[in-house]
Amino acid sequence: MRIVVTNCNTTQEMTEEIVRGARAAAGPGTTVLGLTPAWGPESAEGWLDSYLSAAAVMDALRTYDGPAYDAVVMAGFGEHGREGVRELVDVPVVDITEAAAHLACLLGRRYGVVTTLERSCGQIEDSLELAGVGRNCVAVIGTGLGVLELEDGERTEAAFLTAAERARDAGAEVLVLGCAGMTGLQRVVAEKLGVPVVDGVGAAVKLAESLVELGLRTSRAGGYARPLPKRRAWGRDPGQGGHGAASRGHSG
Template sequence: MRILVMNPNTTASMTASIRATATAAAAPGTEIVATEPLWGPVSIEGHFEGYLSAAAVLDRLATLDTPFDALVMAGFGEPGREGAQELLDVPVLDITESAAQMAMMLGHAYGVVTTLDRAVPQIQDRLLTAGLLQRCAGVRGTGLGVLELEEDPERTVEVIIETARAVVRAGAEVICLGCGGMAGLDEKVAAELGVPVVDGVAAAVKFAEAVVGLGLATSRSRSFAPPRPKVIGSWPLSTHLGLGRAQGSPRNTDFSAQTSDI
């Protein structure tokens, strides 16, 4: 089984961290490959960048030439998953719903710790649309930007723990890490909090393995039927810009060759 994990931003170091977490969570025999869009924002902190990223991710998926059995989208609360479900014939899971679904199996109420406060409404909207907000005790930002998460790892963990404690006091019995850039920090946070901490990347990988293992896939009967054939000007954009495996930006080309061989 091969699972593709898609980092929605273009920061290759973050993709590498996400890939490491996904690989650690995967069962023997599951191959993890990871990549990021060929264009788009270096981090996603708001609706504008979120929708740019969604288009960039779909563009990347439309031009990817490697086979995979499931897709994990590693952006927390960001748009685009439904488009990928229409585009692809394989199961598509995102870390937002996967984390919340797993958290609800572990406690009566869960909470989310994310990056900037401006991301809170976006995550709440995503959980509401998914029907998962009712059992959410709170979503709270740490005040750290996405790229700041990598600058001082020890300080990042301290701030996440401090924020998570406030969410636990508000009634959360389980904590979800609300950013792909927090991948791999769950054990350190859980050791201090004394409650389960769910890493969305790891949760999505395990759900993907289960769905593929059961021989299931996205229903194509209605909501996620394939896109209707029509002319879309300059699509895929990366092709028209001369991007791709051979001609992509140096950062993305180097990343793919070194870590995912895509």
């Protein structure tokens, strides 16, 4: 089985970190490939970055010419684009936001999300509502750290713990890492706070594997029907239209 994990920004170092987390969660028969958009924001923090990132990720998948893959994991927490990607490719698409929330709902009645900057909280809340798992979320708390500041492990852990305590005090029985760049914190934080902590990257990889193994794919009846055939100009590349190269990316 081969899973493509898409970073939501252009920072290659973050893609590599996400891939390491994805490979740690993947089963022995799963190969993980990281995909970094060729253009877009260096970090996704806010509505403008998110919409730009969504288009960039879809463009990266549209023009993908690597080995065939069986599923896509979208590693942008709260970022836009998952519905469009489900129209675009013919394999299961799992977003780390909803994957983490769904697993959290299996572990406790209420969960909380700890993320980066406060400006991302409303966007994450909207994403959870759209995925149908917002009702069980008691709080989305920012650490005050930007995405590119998460490289400082000690500082990130301290800020996460402070925010996580606020979420727990608000009634969260389970915590969710609200950024792919936080992957790896879950074990340390769970031990210190005494509650389960779900990493979205790991959750999404395991759900993607399950969908593939069960032979399940995105429904084409209704909202996720294939895009209508028409000319589509992508950015400054008006010569390429239609569905692009996405259909080459899947196996089976």
